[in-house]
Amino acid sequence: MNLHLKKSALVLSSFLLWSPQIIQAQEMIQSSTTPESSTSATESSTTSASLSTESTATTIPSSETAITSTTTSTTTNEASSATSSGEEVIPENTTDPYFPKQPTKEDLLGDKILPGANTQNAMQSRAFTASSGMNKEIIRQFENGSFKLATIKKDWRQYELFRYRTLDESGEQAKPNGIVIHETANPNSTIWGEIAYMDSHWDNAFVHAFVDENNIIEIHDPSYGAWGAGRIANRYFMHVELVEHGNQTAFMKSIMNNAYYMAMKLDQFGLTPSAPSGKPNDKSGTLWSHAEVSNYLGGTDHGDPVGYFAKYGYSVNEYRELVGYMYDKFSLAPVITSAAVENVNQTQKTFDVRVKATANSGIKEINVPVWTTANQSDIVWYKATLQADGSYLAKVDAKKHAGFDNPFHVHVYAVGNNNKQTAKPLSDVKLDGPVIKNVTTAVTDNAAGKFTISFDAAAANNKTLQKIQVNAWSTENQQNVQTVTLQPNAQGKYTASFEAKNFGYSEGPYRYEVKVIDTQQKYATVTGNGPTFAFNYKVVSHGVKELSKDSSLFQASLQLEDNQMVDSVLFAVWSDVNGQDDLKWYPGVLDTATKTWSAKIPVSNHKNSGLYHVHDYVKTKSGKMRSVGADTFTVKPIQITTTLDTQNQKNGQATIQVQTNDAASVQSVKVNVQPKNQPNKAYSYTTTTTKNGNQAIVDIKNHGYQTGTYTGEVVVTRKNGVVETKKLSDFAISGTDVSMAMYRVYNPNSGEHFYTMQQNEKNNLVKLGWKDEGTGWIAPAVGKPVYRVYNPNSGDHHYTLAIAEKNNLVKLGWKDEGIGWYSSTEMKHPLYRVYNPNAKAGSHHYTQNLKETNELVKKGWKDEGIAWYAVK
Structure with a gap:
């Protein structure tokens, strides 16, 4: 008997229970494919069990999976006689062999129970409530997902097949009276070891299934009996063997799986959970322990699984309660x-x-x-x-x-x-009013964006239509809605036509509404999705070519198969240098004869050499931008080499030679130099042409006479507009032999003298009315710094070698203006400092002229000694 076919038939029989047509189909299924009538008892008695798979709901892990069996035991034909009704006549004293295991001494002692014990029926109510603490924990772990039900796997062996004595509704001996639970009494074995043992000794005893914490293995067709619990129970009950476990968690998982399997089998055979009556020779009740078979039916003396359950504080009645939970959970209909x-x-x-x-x-x-x-x-x-x-x-x-x-x-x-x-x-x-149905949309011209909406419309109950209107749009707010009004006709079939140009050349997606009104002003509407166009922007070819010989001008081109929906073409161009900071958009010009768009690309707009990117964009008539192609081209860079000559660095100069590998393409060369980390003293040198290339002479006088480390770069501008740069290596200018004139100007209004090495600063003050008194002294470019501070209240300047004096003045509100110049370390030519205690401004005076100093002292000025030293 094919159990998979039986399951399918049962599912089909429940399909559309209330339809007369389908009820008839159900009856046909029941009459032809129900499990009770699909195979005769005589025919089945010599048939080997077949492997099959039963599918259940995805949320139940009970999908019974067939697995390959390696057992090849010989099937034995069951010798029997039959009455005219088809029931086998088997004497009650028939002896069936049963030696599935050798029980331990503890098992035999622990499993002995008195008649009437563990027999109270715990299955009276289908409203399940767990009374057992262990059951509550098992259910909690199961419902929160910690305990997972095992999948029921079928691995049917070729054990002897014999019918149950229990008759089903059709008189067939196709289902058991109930199920007996056993346990292996071997804590050191596994489910695979027990199955292997049974394969070798099945001719003495065998059961229908084995269960442990992770597996449910069905090894014998439950539609046939098994030699599991003596001559009487074998003819009436299924038999399930529970594998022993050595810890409570594994025990709980195994009895959960066992309870689930038994519940599924009770449901399969149309049985409900119930306990034995506790009366001798009464086979009623669907959930039996092996001990209860021994006590009330005889034919065996085993007491399992009572002792094994007791090790974990568990009982058979609690187990039956758990089966009831699983039965209610997975067997009852909604x-x-x-x-x-x-x-x-x-x-x-x-x-x-x-x-x-x-x-x-x-x-x-x-x-x-x-x-x-x-x-x-x-x-x-x-x-x-x-x-x-x-x-x-x-x-x-x-x-x-x-x-x-x-x-x-x-x-x-x-x-x-x-x-x-x-x-x-x-x-x-019951529905009333006009009817719209069979609405369809069709694209009639994709290139032009034409489409139709067709439908059937009629007035219900012998009424007539008065108005038919079709609206279509492609914007969310329906701003571009277009309306087509149609006249009623006898055929009741209508078509409205639309074109994209009336919607701003929108590609969609389009939406529509069909509305009909009858003469009683009842109306019906149908809305739906119209087409989304894929207008033809197919590219025939695209590319970039050079129009010049010096990489100064290129041309991008794009040829399209159809320009009907194209508004314009744009070429986005940029170089690899610094990302897309030189991105330019070039509008294409259309050659209608070749359907080709092109644009010229002057490299001077980008000023970079190296790799360039060109992306082609089509702007549709609906205003959308579509990327349709990409190309690259390369502007070959020139090579720049530099030579540094610092032999005149003591004089404050350095010579930089610049050479390129393509002098003919060079338009100009500049050298930008600055003292390192002082961009405010930068200076750009225009080079002169020499026989060896281009040359620039760096002079510290162009950098505020700053000595020390210099840095910079060479900038080569090519005739094609490309600007190439090369960073210079750092170089030093000592300037130890450089000296500079210190200019002296006098303010006749305030009496202040001012000193500076900057000619521009001196000239600006003269323009403002200061008197030019020429050169005060010659200062070195290198030496001890002389600090310059400014009093914003009096407008006075003060100069000092002493950094402490400078800092004190700054604390008093004077402004630090940095280093004014340097004092010679040779200390040969002093400048004297005198102080006028009566003056509010210009209170200090500095001079190399000792006679001038003495004269001022005679007039009341205070001699403050040597201020700093000049070169001369």
Whole structure:
């Protein structure tokens, strides 16, 4: 007997329970493919069990998976006689061999129970509540996902096949009376070791399945008996062997799997969980321990699994309670608590179906079949979606069905996670008003953006249509909506035509609304999606070519297959240097004869050598930009070499020679130099041409007589507009032999003398009315710094070698103006400093002239000694 075929037949038989057509199909299925009638008892008794797979809901790990068996035991034909009714006559004293294991002494002592013990029926109520602490923990771990149910795997062996004595409704001996739980009594073995042992000794004893913490292995077809618990129980019960575990967590997982498997088998055979009655020779009850078989039916003296359960403080009744939980969880069908039609929209021809349902296993899905025709040719299955309030809502679109004058038949199917389902028919729904259906859209000319919307429309109940209108648009706010009005016709078929140019050449996506109104002003509307155009911007060719011989001018081109929807073409161009900071957009010019767009690219707009990128963009008539191509071209750089000559650095100069490998392409060469980290003293030198290239002489006088380290770069401007640069290596100018004139000017209004080495500063003061008194002294370019500070209140300047004096004045509000010049370290030519205690401004005077100093002292000035030293 093929169990997979049986399962499929059962599923089919529950399909569309309330449809007369489908009820008839159900009856045909039951009469031809139900498990009780698919195979005769005599035919089955000599048939080997076959491997198969049973699928269940994805949320239940009970999908029974066939695995390859390596057992090749010989099938034994069962010798039996049969009555005219087909039932085998087997004497009650028939002896069946049973030696599945050798129980331990502890097992034998612990499993002995008295008649009547562990027999109270714990399965009276289907409203499950766990009373056992261990059961509560197992259920908690299972429901939070910590404990995972094992998959039921089929690995059927070729053990002897014999029928149960329990008759089903058709008189076939195809199902057991219940299930007996055993345990292996071997804590050192595994499920695979137990199965291997049974393969070798099956002719003495065998069971239907083995279960441990991670596996459920079914090794014998449950539709046939097994030699598991003596001559009586073997003919009436399935047998399941629980593998022993040495820790409580593994034990809990294993009995969870075992309870789940037994619940599934009870459901398979149409049985419900119940305990034995506790009466001798009474085979009622569907969940038995091996000990209860020994006590009430006989034929065996084993007491498992009582002792094994007791090791973990567990009992057989608690186990039956756990089976009841699994049975309720995975076997019972959902309950539809309410189902109703609501929100009937006569205009849109829609209505909703709201359903509330519960299921112990959880609701897998709610399906709502709707149809109008007698043969259900227009049936549509609507899948209801879960709402925030826990209900399920299906939205029915009557326009998907054939008739509008016919009532709409509505059924509801609730499917649990255990794949059990419940069906409920609802009252028919009647719709009125005009009807729009069979709406289709078609693109008639993609290149021009032309499309049509076709549909059927009619007035219901012998009324007539008055107005038919079709709106189409492609913008979210419907700003570009276009309307086509059609006249009613006898055929009831209509087509409205549209063209993209009336929508600003929009490519879409387009939306539409069809609206019809009858003579009683009842109307119907249908909205939907129109086409999205893929206008032809196919590129035939694109590229870049050089128009010059010196890499100064290039041309980008783009040839399109069709320019009908093209507004313009733009070429984006930039070089690899510094990202896209030189990005330029060049508009293309169209050659209509060749359908080619082109643009000239002057390299002078970018001023870089190296790799260039060109991206081609089409601007559509709808205003969108589309990237359609990309190219590159290269402007070859020149090589720049520099030579540094610092032999005159003591004189404050350095000579820089510049050479290129393509002098003919060079337009100019500049050398930009500055003292390192002092950009305010930078100076740009225009080179002179020599026989060896170009030359620049760096002089510290152009840099405020700053000595020390210099840095810079060479800038070569080429005739093609490209600017090439090369960084100079740092170089030093000592300037030890350089001296500079210190200019002296006098303010006749304030009496102040001012000193500076900057000729520009001196000239500006003379323009303001200061008197030029010529050169005060000659200062060195290198030496001890003389600091210059300024009093913003009096307008006076002060000069000092002493940094402490400078800092004190700054604290008093004077402004630090840095180093004014340097004092000679040779100390041969002193400058004297005198102070006028009566003056408010110009209170200090500095001079090399000792006679001048003495004269001022005679007039009351104070001699403050040597201020600093000059070179001369």
